[in-house]
Amino acid sequence: MTSLTPLLLATAVNLVMAQAAQEPKQWIGRCEPVNAVMVMNQALTEGKTDAEAFAAVVEARSFDGSKACIDFIREASMNMREGYPRTFQSLWMD
Template sequence: MGQCNPPQAIKIMEAELFRGKDLQQAFELVIKKKAFDGSKACITFIREEAMKDRESAPLIFKKLWLE
């Protein structure tokens, strides 16, 4: 694992969702790119970042908050 980097994780996931990947595939790339440290807290921080960036990253916001 890497370090917890919510802004980077959001950018990666948004790009992958835009390319037609599903949430699991997008998150696998976040792990591969070392933007996730494996903690539950990091998942919470990523969700909070998605809420904050809901206008610039609408796909990940929808996946993490509305589905």
């Protein structure tokens, strides 16, 4: 695992908790790794940082807040690395 995974998890938890305070029942999304890879790649292509790209994944409700979901997103990025190279590089190489 890279050192990015704890940073992503911490960022996601902070975002989820902030949103939970505003909307108690509707803050959590579903774990959708393929969509998360696409959203993250788009954000990285736009020049956003890794944390901002993962925040976009949370905002798109493609992350359910679990560590398992982060693992699924990383696995999906491995499988989709040719079509979405920025996400792969962000999650595996940095």
